[in-house]
Amino acid sequence: MASERYIICGDTKATVPAESEADALQLHLYGAEDEHKITLQIDDIRTQMYKEVPARFHDLLDIATYVFAADQAIERGARDVETFGGNWRRRLHFVVPVGDVEFWRSDKVKQCLQATLGFLSDDHYEFDFVPISQRPSFQGFLNFNDKGAMLGFPEQVIMFSGGLDSLGGAVEEIVNQKRRVILVNHRPTQKLDKRYQAIREGLDAKAPNNPPCHIRVMVYKQKWMNKEYTQRTRSFLFVSLGATIANMLGQSNVRFYENGVISMNLPVCAQVVGGKATRTTHPRVLHGFQTLLSMIADHPFTVENPFLWKTKGEVVSLIAKSGCPELIRPSISCTHTWEMTKEHSHCGTCSQCVDRRFSIIAAGAEQHDPLDQYTVDVFTQSRQKNEKVHEDKTLFASYLERANQVDRFTGATQFLAKYGEVARALPYLNGDPGASAQRCYELYKRHAAEVNAVIDKMFTLHGPAIRQRTLPADAMMRIVYESNLPTSVPVVPVYQEQMPDNVFRRCGGAWQVRFKGQKAFTVLPWLGASYIHYLLVSPNEARPCIDIVCSTAIDFCDQAINAKEAIDEGLQSASNPMLASLGDISDWKAIKEYRATAQELLIDIENARRDNNNVLEQQYESDLAMITAKINEAVGIGGKLKQAKDKRKNIRDSFRNNVKRVIEKQIKDTDPALAAHLEKAILYGNTSRYVPEDGLTWETRPVKND
């Protein structure tokens, strides 16, 4: 785990250990407008609602805002997997000024806060609470913008993100149950404003007698704080605001609406460990929020997710059946908001876009989610060629594979054995763990059925394009189509080669190797492997290294020249000028002549100076400099003649080193017998030779996929 980071909040004068002092983070919510300032702004709220905000809820908002800001300002470490996530998790030590110090310092409250946040963001939290010296009024701090739009007294506070699930929740409460609700919306970017406005107007039109009250929350902070995009603690800020508003209204309940599959967010592949899969509305997190809020409110407070046992497809069906399908279009699911344009609101490649598209089609609501909203069609187009492409590919492949796996499960124990993380949700599902495990299994089974049904539907729709192979190579519909299904096995048996005992041949981009009938293995296409192959092609035949090296270089240049022909067509050693000895740079006879000339020039210079002939003097000096340079170039330390560099030796050494490297690094570990054989049978020099034991022959022709 990374070293501990201190976050000093407000005007606290906390003592920070010397080793952590340099990178301690300073944040404050009020006071000077400097680079450490963060502001929480809430729009559209009636004045009456915040008249009597208890000090503890005020404290809660302070804490949640500081946590949210620090979560973004402190980067998680490098993404490499070599430390088993050691860099992913952070140690965050907050020093926060609060009004009710005694309350926040109590073990129960502190433990609950630290454990809930720890599970939510997969970090380690420590909190020190100190008395607050002064705090502006609630209104000033929150920066309220009162527009007073509420009709009647609200009955429910709902966390509203603007995605399909929360839209489904809003429709259920407002349209179906005719309740008066407050929708609390955290606005991460202004890009979403128009779409949010469309949803708002749509909901108002559907419920003229009970239009919802919309409260939008923004957190303003300096740009330098936007370092970590994962924002795992967002739901803590969100629920703190919702609970404060609910408390102001005399309510003891807030609701998140999130489908159960995303809420539990079981890992789609082995690399998704712990909080790498977001736990925003995980049952354990909601239970933690509930416990904390009950302590703060000093009476039972509930945090619910009524869609816990629904799939996203079922949520979309609910929206459509409630007469609100047109609200699907402006809803936003994509997390790549930075890619959003006026034309394309969804990237079509991120995990949320994939899940959205599957759910929409599963619910038969395609006409309300037009394809032109997507930059890339989830099913038929290529993933974008950017650095995220591999991540997107991994996630959608895992998404499909999980649906396949779950579909094949025959009981809840198989599901639990495969997805052990579900054990972390079971204690918080208000029932016996056995019964809850069964419900989780059934939920995931229904989701798997939805995903598989959509794939089947897409096969029907895109059948001709799949058959004609006109789809891009990595389009989803192309990679899930298995042409080798049992039904497509040809009637006439396909000839299968019996692999010879000794093989060293090209197979795709690498080499297939087998020795004396042992198991075949792969050798990576390093230079030395090509050199070995050249030698094995003609056993006992002396081959100049230069020929092999040049031929390999030509092969690597992907020229359409057969290697053997290349040797025959002019790379023979006898005719290659590179092989001629370059010898010394100069010889003693020439050096002696240089010296004699230099001595003559010295005399000539003396004479020119005596005659005051500057022109001749400069010319002789220039000639002397040239002659001296020639002598220095040719004669080395100790008066020996310098040698010209021997290119042939370089090539010979390079050849030998490359061959030995392949034997040592790629062959010896897997097949020590072959390594020993090659070390013994390959003779190095200006010409190299492979001298095998009697009768040993190699299959060296490349594998061809006819």
Next chain:
Amino acid sequence: MGHIRLGQLPRTRKWRDVVELVAAGADVPQVANATINAAESAFSFVNNDSGYNQAVWLMTQLGLAAGQEKPLDYLRSQGINIPDNTSLPGVAVALTEALDNHSAANGGHSDLGELAQRALVDAVIQRMEPKLRQQSLFNMQAHDTQQALAEFRKPNEFGHLSREFYSRLTNECMNYFLSQTLATNLGAGQRFPTTNQMAQFEQALSTHCREASAIVEQFSNEWFSKHRYEEKGNISRESVQGFASWALKKMKDELKAGAKADGQ
């Protein structure tokens, strides 16, 4: 899928070899061997990983509880709070909570600890489910749970449990490193033209890890019997840590040996 973040392989020569071997069509044992070699640095963290060591310790407690008159009481005294009338998922919950509580109190979670939690839950379910098949898996009585736990007293049972654990753990570790590389090679004209072919490779990897785990079974049985006897029915954390380290080394060696051309 909610928001998910994936890791990246380091850009060292050894990891590049792993990536190239996958792309070049190397078989599972060779890829596994190259992965083990490349992950040497990652595995150097294992011995000090509190999550992994705790998972192995919990496994030994299940074995020790089986010999007690009241197995559930013994487990509770060790921090594994299995309720009287619980189900098989209830056992999984109790083990997970015991593991999480230990990690929280000892420097926090790690990815390896998380993989060990998956392996532990899987292993316990695999071993307990057949013993409960005649009864209801989801409405067990205290008697059923105690009876199922008591089965771990049988000779070789700890070895079976240990094998299940290490089979799953090594498979999870392999996938942890390889999942993104495999998916990168997905698509027409690549190593895995279809998701089915990628799934077959993953299945072969799982089988390979399972076969390699046979080496741990015998070793685990001998170790458990010896230490239970020598330490008078109680095995110290120090001994368990030594076992955890040695068992993983055995697995790594076996996976490396699986890549040999002569199969030795």
